[in-house]
Amino acid sequence: MSDEHELPDEEVSGGERPISIPPELPVLPLRDTVLFPNSFMPLAVARQSSVRLIEEAIADSRVVGVFTQLEPGTEEPTQEDLYPVGTATHIHKMFKLPDGTLRLIVQGQARLHLDEVIETKPYIRARVRHAEEGIREEDRLEIDALQRNIKNNFQQVVSLSPLLSDDLQALAGSISDSSKLTDFIASSLTTIPTATKQEVLGTLDVRERMEHLNRTLIKELEVLELGSKIQSEVQSEVGKSQREYLLREQLKAIQKELGEGGDQTREMEELREKIEAVGMPELVEKEALRELDRLSRMPVAAAEYTVSRTYLDWLVVLPWNVRTDEVIDLGHTKEVLDADHTDLAKAKDRILEYLAVRKLNPNHKGPILCFVGPPGVGKTSLAKSIARSLDRKFVRVSLGGMRDEAEIRGHRRTYIGALPGQIMQGLRRAESKNPVFILDEIDKLGSDFRGDPSSALLEVLDPEQNNTFRDHYLDVPFDLSEVLFITTANVLDPVAPALRDRMEVLELPGYTEEEKLLIATEHLVDRQVENHGLTPEQLSFTDDALRAVIRGYTREAGVRNLEREIGALCRKVARRHAEGTVDPVEIVPDVVTEMLGAPRFEDEEVAERTKNPGVALGLAWTPAGGEVLFVEASRMPGSGSLTLTGHLGDVMKESARAALSWFRGQTDAYGVASDFYQSSEIHLHVPSGAIPKDGPSAGVTMVTALVSELTGRPVRGDVAMTGEITLSGYVLPVGGIKEKVLAARRHGVFEVIMPRQNEKNVNEDLSPDLRRDMTIHFISRIEEVLTLALQPASSSSATEVANAPVEEPEVRGTVQ
Structure with missing residues (x-):
């Protein structure tokens, strides 16, 4: 509940009665408000000193002097903080609110001049005098003309301004006194600054006051006409279908006309500064600025705004000109590589050679290194060690299972949710233009209707082309020539020949x-x-x-x-x-x-499985390293057919047929009837039938198992073999020598037969300790293999065994 104080009716009549101004008055300072004579105004009073002033004035004459502060923030104003001309004011009503503040209805009576403040406590009290207004007789004609202009301009302002009531035109038209008209219009204009109103109040010469008000009205009219023009332009641009953007477009247009900027303008300026600061190439910077200009003209709520903004954000965060200071210290690099990895001498030497060349010629376009080896031999960790030794950033992207070309090159911006490819995303994460960038599992790349990622990598991994790599999303060239790309693979066969040609392969063999x-x-x-x-x-x-x-x-x-x-x-x-x-x-x-628990692998398994004739131990290479390979042969009654089982590939099947054909031409040498094949069916089987097998290196193993079965001579269980055969009996070289030797050793077999042409691989790939542990026989012909691998004939003649009739259902050479 508020307290209300009101004058008797006889004291509130009209406002035309003369007011008596005492020589001293309490002063009520106002913030951002100017009170004119002959006008009513509501006021809020909150300062304690002002509250006390009003309460005492209510009990006295109800007349106070109202003066406007120069600075609204001043809490305890002095004479210097107040404008010198104010208004003698009569308090009509006062409402006291529960929080202690007051609400007043006051009426300005006359202009006052502030002569001297005589006290400031508990509130300001000052000597004042009536500020006499002057009208010279010679100015009468000009005043009449100004009065007409003012009324006409005010009428146009009221018609254009949505903040002014149309009733003000009628009120202004009914006032004939020039001074009162000026005060009424100045008081009604809510949009003009406080300083301008105070200037009108403080001008005592009526003609000058009217001239000043007329200029103010003309300026206000220009602003309103410009606003109306802007509104019309915006409405025509936006159209009926986008009226929800109207207010935002109005604001932008106003800011453009007045040379001011809002939050969006500041964002555009910040983006422009970033574009100019990141060191983009001239062509890229030109494209970025063109996109920025397009973005600045786009409504924030437009569908393309986010797409364009995201695109620019990507451009400014990429390391266009940011490099990590490279430290090439070959001694330190060797220490790091030796500390992190055991053995791998060839790979380490090649890495040191690469860095030595780069140290002597920093602009040298070095090769793309490809680490190939079984899982777990340290391919990825070796690349990390290279990055650590060079003090470069490290980025890894896994290519396993990647089937979409856009994963490498990115999606074009026309697609929803488009982003740059993995190459550019990796560089963003690295925050450097010259990181060590590892492309892991390059042999696991796929392809489908969306494209071939391996073809997209051709440009990335070509030192002659990757200085202008163009991501589909960014659509501007980026220089990848300073990136040290390293790829890894378990096997090179699935890698496209064109991609393989761009890489220098470093094989990382298995460990002893x-x-x-x-x-x-x-x-x-x-x-x-x-x-x-x-x-x-x-x-x-x-x-x-x-x-x-x-x-x-x-x-x-x-x-x-x-x-x-x-x-x-x-x-x-x-x-x-x-x-x-x-x-x-x-x-x-x-x-x-x-x-x-019990060991999962036993060494005696090999000897146990090869104790019967018809079983030979071969060696195979797989992406996971070397493995031993059992080949079993069996002879049964039949009509001269060859059965092959064990999920064999075409090349392996051809090796089996070649083995049989070679032996049919050598039966006399091994005491076997030349027509044995007509009454026999030969079955060659390679166990672990669920696993696909292929390759020519099991040729000597198939011959050995076949001859063992047909002659009845068991194969030695302590020897393994590998090599491709020809119909003329030669043994050709094969690959994966170190892995195969290690596989034999893991299975407790320390004697290996291999082609003579692989002797150089043994000397280069096998460590001296491994060569000392193993007995390796180098052979050129199949006959040499059989001499080394087959055990001597038993007491019964081999010829008898070979030529004995085959009785069903006996099946020899099959190990259960």
Whole structure:
């Protein structure tokens, strides 16, 4: 409930009665408000000093002096903080609100001149005098003309301004007194600044006051006409279908005419500064600025606004001119590579050679390196070590299963949700123009109706072309020539020839047992112990225990499964410690068996499976490393046919037919009837039938198994073989020599037969320790293979065995 104070009726009549102005009055300072004579106005009073002033004035004469502050923020104004001309004001009504503030209805009576402030506490009190207005007789005619202009201009302002009521025109037309007309119109104009109103109030000469008001009306009229013009332009541009954008477009147009800017304008300026600062090539910067100009003319809510803004955001965050300072210290690089990786001598030497050339010629366009090897041999970690040794940023993109060309080149901006490809996204993550960029699993790339990613990589991996790589989304050239690209693959066969031609292949072969032991000792054990929350004092491994894990629980070219088994041992020890057992644990072979169970692989398996005639041990290469390959032969009654099973590929089937054809021409040498084939059916089988097999390197193994079955001479169980055969009996070279030798060794076979032309591979790829452990026979003819691989004939003659009639249902040479 508010308190209300009101004058008696006789005191509120009209406002035309003369007012008596005492020489001293309390002063009420106003913020951003000018009160004119002969006008009513509501006022809000909140300052404690002003509240007290009003309460005392209500009890007295109800007359106060109202003066406007120069600065609205001044809390305790002095005489210097007030305009010198104010208004003698009569308080008609006062409402006191619950929060202590006052609401007043006041009427201006006459102009006052502030002579001197005589006290400021508890409120301002000052000596004042009536400010006499003057009209010279010679100005009468000009005043009449100004009065007409003012009324006419005010009428137009009222008609154009939505803030002014049309009733004001009639009120202004009814006022004949020039001074009162001027005060009424100045008081009615709510859009003009406070300083302008105060200037009208403070001008005592009526003619000058009217001239000033007339100029103000003309200026206000120009602003309103311009606003109306802007509104018409915006409406014509936007149209009826986009009326929801009207207010926003009006604001933009007004800002454009007045040279002012809002949030969107500031954003455009910030984007422009970023574009100019990131160091784009001239062509790219020109395109970016063109897109920015297009964006600045686009409504924020337009569908293309976000697309265009995202595009520019991508352009400004790419490292157009940002490089990591490269440090090429060959000694330091060698230390890093040796510390992170055991062996891999060839790969390390080639990397050091590449860096040496780059150090001497920084502008040299080096080759694209491709690390090829089985899983777990350290291809990806080797690339990380290169980045660390060069102090460059490192980025990795996995290409496995990628089938869409747009994953490399990006989608065009016309598609919803389009983004740059993985190459540009990787560079954004790196925040550098010259990172080490690894493209992992390049042999796992696919292709379908959406394109061929491997074809898109042709430009990326060509040093002669990638300085102008153009992503579909960005559609501007980007220089990739400073990026050190490294690719990895398990096998090169699936890689397109054109893509393979752009890369220099570095083969990373599988590890020997001793190398695995060294890797486990220097890297894997410490890492797994730490990962499982243990300390070296709580858990330790003996070399014999690690050998037991390598031989009995892992058969792989790399060391991933080895690390997995070491982790399994660490988990079991961690559980013991978590349950309260605090005794340190040393892992020895017996503990390995206790914790991991019985060994999964046994060396005696090979000897057991080859003890019967017709079974030979071959060697094969797979993407996961080398493997042993059993070939079984069986002879049955029939009419001269050859059956091949075991999920064999075309090349392997042809090797089997070649083996049989060669032996049919050599039957006399091995005591077999020349017509054996007419009454026999030969079956060659390669176990693990669910696994596809192909390649020519099992040719010598097939011949050996076939001859063993037909002569009854078992194949030695301690020898493995590999090599392609010809119908004339020659043995041709094959690949994957190191992997095959390591596979034989893993299975406890230390004697290998291989083509003589592979002798150079043995000398280059096999370490001296591995060559000392293995006995390798180099041969040129099939006869040499059979001499080395077949056991001597038993007491019964081989000829008798070969020529004996085959009785059903006996099947020889099949190992169950």
